[in-house]
Amino acid sequence: xxxxxxxxxxxxxxxxxxxxxxxxxxxxxxxxxxxxxxxxxxxxxxxxxxxxxxxxxxxxxxxxxxxxxxxxxxxxxxxxxxxxxxxxxxxxxxxxxxxxxxxxxxxxxxxxxxxxxxxxxxxxxxxxxxxxxxxxxxxxxxxxxxxxxxxxxxxxxxxxxxxxxxxxxxxxxxxxxxxxxxxxxxxxxxxxxxxxxxxxxxxxxxxxxxxxxxxxxxxxxxxxxxxxxxxxxxxxxxxxxxxxxxxxxxxxxxxxxxxxxxxxxxxxxxxxxxxxxxxxxxxxxxxxxxxxxxxxxxxxxxxxxxxxxxxxxxxxxxxxxxxxxxxxxxxxxxxxxxxxxxxxxxxxxxxxxxxxxxxxx
Amino acid sequence: xxxxxxxxxxxxxxxxxxxxxxxxxxxxxxxxxxxxxxxxxxxxxxxxxxxxxxxxxxxxxxxxxxxxxxxxxxxxxxxxxxxxxxxxxxxxxxxxxxxxxxxxxxxxxxxxxxxxxxxxxxxxxxxxxxxxxxxxxxxxxxxxxxxxxxxxxxxxxxxxxxxxxxxxxxxxxxxxxxxxxxxxxxxxxxxxxxxxxxxxxxxxxxxxxxxxxxxxxxxxxxxxxxxxxxxxxxxxxxxxxxxxxxxxxxxxxxxxxxxxxxxxxxxxxxxxxxxxxxxxxxxxxxxxxxxxxxxxxxxxxxxxxxxxxxxxxxxxxxxxxxxxxxxxxxxxx
Numbered sequence: 001x002x003x004x005x006x007x008x009x010x011x012x013x014x015x016x017x018x019x020x021x022x023x024x025x026x027x028x029x030x031x032x033x034x035x036x037x038x039x040x041x042x043x044x045x046x047x048x049x050x051x052x053x054x055x056x057x058x059x060x061x062x063x064x065x066x067x068x069x070x071x072x073x074x075x076x077x078x079x080x081x082x083x084x085x086x087x088x089x090x091x092x093x094x095x096x097x098x099x100x101x102x103x104x105x106x107x108x109x110x111x112x113x114x115x116x117x118x119x120x121x122x123x124x125x126x127x128x129x130x131x132x133x134x135x136x137x138x139x140x141x142x143x144x145x146x147x148x149x150x151x152x153x154x155x156x157x158x159x160x161x162x163x164x165x166x167x168x169x170x171x172x173x174x175x176x177x178x179x180x181x182x183x184x185x186x187x188x189x190x191x192x193x194x195x196x197x198x199x200x201x202x203x204x205x206x207x208x209x210x211x212x213x214x215x216x217x218x219x220x221x222x223x224x225x226x227x228x229x230x231x232x233x234x235x236x237x238x239x240x241x242x243x244x245x246x247x248x249x250x251x252x253x254x255x256x257x258x259x260x261x262x263x264x265x266x267x268x269x270x271x272x273x274x275x276x277x278x279x280x281x282x283x284x285x286x287x288x289x290x291x292x293x294x295x296x297x298x299x300x301x302x303x304x305x306x307x308x309x310x311x312x313x314x315x316x317x318x319x320x321x322x323x324x325x326x327x328x329x330x331x332x333x334x335x336x337x338x339x340x341x342x343x344x345x346x347x348x349x350x351x352x353x354x355x356x357x358x359x360x361x
Numbered sequence: 362x363x364x365x366x367x368x369x370x371x372x373x374x375x376x377x378x379x380x381x382x383x384x385x386x387x388x389x390x391x392x393x394x395x396x397x398x399x400x401x402x403x404x405x406x407x408x409x410x411x412x413x414x415x416x417x418x419x420x421x422x423x424x425x426x427x428x429x430x431x432x433x434x435x436x437x438x439x440x441x442x443x444x445x446x447x448x449x450x451x452x453x454x455x456x457x458x459x460x461x462x463x464x465x466x467x468x469x470x471x472x473x474x475x476x477x478x479x480x481x482x483x484x485x486x487x488x489x490x491x492x493x494x495x496x497x498x499x500x501x502x503x504x505x506x507x508x509x510x511x512x513x514x515x516x517x518x519x520x521x522x523x524x525x526x527x528x529x530x531x532x533x534x535x536x537x538x539x540x541x542x543x544x545x546x547x548x549x550x551x552x553x554x555x556x557x558x559x560x561x562x563x564x565x566x567x568x569x570x571x572x573x574x575x576x577x578x579x580x581x582x583x584x585x586x587x588x589x590x591x592x593x594x595x596x597x598x599x600x601x602x603x604x605x606x607x608x609x610x611x612x613x614x615x616x617x618x619x620x621x622x623x624x625x626x627x628x629x630x631x632x633x634x635x636x637x638x639x640x641x642x643x644x645x646x647x648x649x650x651x652x653x654x655x656x657x658x659x660x661x662x663x664x665x666x667x668x669x670x671x672x673x674x675x676x677x678x679x680x681x682x683x684x685x686x687x688x689x690x691x692x693x694x
Contacts, residue, residue: 051596073596080596086589090611099607100597151597 003029003064003077003154003187005050010059012045019045021211022059027189027204029064032181034190034198037208038234038360043191046208047157050189052076064154079148080157084164085140087132093143094119094128100151118146121180138169145180155187162197174200195235199223207231209357225267225351232279232351234359239285239322241278245270245352253352258317259296264350275355280345282311282325287335290344297342298322300335310334314341367430371422432664453665470649470666477646478673480560481629484567488575488624489617491568496579497609501588519573527566527637534562534638555640562638567628574627575620582616583609615691622678629674646670 005027012020020042027033035043048054050061052073061068068076079100087096095102097118098111106114119125122142132140141161148156158177162170178201181188192198198205199219207214207222207230215222215231226232233240241262243255253266255276264278289295298314301321308328312335313321324343326334335341398406433449441447452461457474460467495515499508518526533539534556541553556562586609594604610617635645650670653663682689 053592053596073592074598074600078596080593082589082593084587084589086587086593088590088593088608099594099599103594103597103599103603103607147597 004031005155005187005189006062006065007046007050008060008062010046010049010056010061012042012049012054013057018211020049020056023211023213024059025206025213025216027187029187030185032178032188032190032201032203034192034202034205035208036192036195036198036205036235038193041208042211043193043208044159045211047080047159047189047191050155051078051080051157077154078157079151079153079155081144081148081159081161083159083161085144085161087140087144087147089132091132092128093124093130093132093135096132096143097128097146097150099147104151114150115146118150121149121183122146137165138173141165141173142176145177149180149184153186155189156181158188158190160192160194162192163194170197177201199235207235209234209359226279226353227267229277229279229353229356229358232277232353237282237323237325238279239282239316240320240358241280241317242355243276243278245272245274245276248272252347252350254293255352259298261293262296262350263293263347264352265348266352268352268354270352270354276352277355279351279353280349282323283327284345284349285322285324285343286345287312287324287326287341287343289342294347294350295342295344297340300337300339300341303334303337312341314343367426368423370426371418428664429668431661432668434661436659436661453662454669456662457666457669469644470646473644473649474646474669474673476644477629477670478677480564480567481625482677484564484571484628485575485621485625487564487568488571489621492572492575492579492620493617496576497583497605499576500580500583501586501591501609515573515576523570523633524637526569527634530562530566530569531557531638534565557638558640558642560640560643563635563640563643566634566638567631570631570634571624571627574623578616578620578623579613580616582613582619586612614685614687618682618685618687618691621681625678626674629670 005025007023007025007027010020010023011018023042023046035046037043045054049056050063050068052068052071052075055069063077073080088099091099094112094115097115098106101111101114115128116125119128122145124139124142124146127135127139132143135143144161145156162173162177165173174197177188177190181201190198190201199222202219204216204218205222206216209230215227217225222231222235226235229240232238241255241257241259243257243262245253246256246261247254248266248269248271252264253270253276254261254263255278257278262278264280270276289297298316300312301315302313304311304313310326310328312324312326314324316322322343401409432453433451434447435450435452437444437447455461456467457470458467459465495511499511503511531538535541536553536555538556540556541550544550545553590608590612591604594608595601599607630647631645632647632651635643635648639645646666647670650663650666653659653666657663679689
């Protein structure tokens with residue numbers, strides 16, 4: 001548990017632009033931790049700061065309790081897996097994997113032993129003599145992981161390494177990464193803009209936007225209990241209904257929207273008169289009329305069939321449609337385009353949050 | 362006679378290739394494939410062929426062939442050419458090793474030859490040492506603005522013609538030149554150092570003359586290297602010199618080979634810098650060749666010497682490419 005990473009009031013500026021703004025965070029040892037956010041949110045900057053390629057303008061990074069200030073990437077107990085993997089094309093697979101040991105002066109026998117060990121770990125035994133170019137995308141991926149693990153880092157940093165793979169392979173690699181992490185037991189810090197990746201693999205996730213952390217928590221907490229409008233709109237699909245709070249009580253708040261009064265939980269304790277946004281996820285909406293305050297109706301704009309589920313798009317208040325997802329086995333007839341459909345939801349699944357920034361579409 | 366026979370070689374080669382092409386088209390003829398003439402039209406086809414033929418025959422093949430033939434003939438006054446005294450001989454090549462007049466070893470010319478090769482190799486190495494950091498900086502490390510400035514600083518001096526450049530350098534390095542005056546003014550030396558006599562001027566001049574020839578292939582090669590490769594090596598713990606040794610240089614090897622080959626060839630074949638900047642006792646091999654052509658009017662011997670230099674340079678470059686495991690094809694990528 002000693003190989004945690006502490007970010008202590010990290011600020012990184014590039015000229016006038018502040019990429020990371022006063023971020024403090026404690027990543028526990030052995031944790032699979034993800035930074036999730038849209039491109040340009042500062043997550044890669046944080047990764048480069050932890051790995052030592054960037055010096056923070058303010059603040060410091062501690063790894064396993066030790067201040068890393070002034071230490072270059074070659075002297076930190078971290079290993080980085082690059083987005084394009086950056087394997088050395090002129091070296092064989094085994095040479096790639098053992099490179100970190102070679103620069104540390106390990107003997108040939110030692111290097112071979114470790115390379116063989118890691119080739120077994122990544123399920124590519126006897127492929128050590130191949131050139132990197134002869135491997136498939138998924139195999140390269142695994143070699144990059146092995147190369148980083150060979151130096152026995154305390155922290156493995158991954159910069160969207162799966163983004164170049166096709167969908168099936170990406171999903172497979174998610175499981176594999178998680179497996180490897182459990183086996184080696186070191187801290188993984190994973191950077192991604194893909195919430196699916198973050199949610200499936202991570203112990204905890206930090207959702208970032210504009211250089212600040214919006215929320216830190218487990219995947220379920222982030223999805224079910226977003227603490228800001230940005231998190232609510234960025235992680236997963238969400239329907240947003242803007243309005244003013246008209247009533248607030250212990251069980252929640254009611255806001256006045258273009259669809260009438262709608263109810264939801266009120267964790268931020270908003271008071272009547274305040275502007276607010278109600279979030280209801282597409283899968284929380286049900287077809288059919290419900291009780292007052294949790295039901296409304298609108299025109300069906302479009303229906304998209306996606307195999308295991310159908311997405312029904314209803315005319316919303318703005319250009320953005322209200323989406324409702326019906327599982328294939330949920331029963332009920334999917335309404336035709338053009339008709340007016342009534343929908344309802346469980347008020348516990350509605351969430352009222354103060355007005356804030358939304359994720360870009 | 363023999364001269365004419367040799368000039369038939371290109372004609373024979375062309376005829377053989379033409380016959381092979383005809384044979385090929387007869388056994389594997391694709392009726393849908395248009396011939397060269399059908400595709401381009403008669404006029405254009407004749408123009409293309411004419412231009413290519415002119416280039417390869419008159420500008421490339423024939424001059425060298427002529428020189429090659431010449432080098433195997435004795436030196437004769439024009440009237441006796443083609444006469445009974447005009448026979449094929451390796452005398453001109455032999456004269457490089459053995460002085461014709463007294464049969465002793467021709468140490469002067471062999472010495473100049475070795476000196477030329479060794480100095481050219483050293484100049485190439487020096488050039489590489491200077492250019493590699495610059496090229497790396499321009500390709501990977503520098504900001505766009507600084508790189509442009511540096512590029513300008515490298516190119517603009519080459520607008521100055523070679524003679525002016527060489528003589529300015531001579532002025533700078535002369536015994537009463539600026540550098541000696543500074544050295545003496547600082548009390549570092551009592552008497553002026555003979556930079557030109559000890560060939561420092563020659564080394565500096567040659568290195569400077571071919572700086573760009575080295576820098577641009579290196580720059581090209583390094584520029585396409587993915588920055589992440591460098592960072593990955595660094596992240597894995599490599600100190601800077603290991604990154605260059607293990608990642609940058611292997612990647613840039615074709616560029617390094619191209620630059621070194623060109624600098625070596627040009628340097629070994631250079632004429633101006635050794636003449637203007639070499640010391641009084643310095644004998645550069647090309648100067649000897651030049652003298653045979655224009656002072657002694659001994660074209661056969663000059664041609665033979667030039668071919669010896671050419672063969673030696675090619676052999677040396679091939680050896681180096683073999684040593685550093687680069688294929689010839691890679692150097693022209």
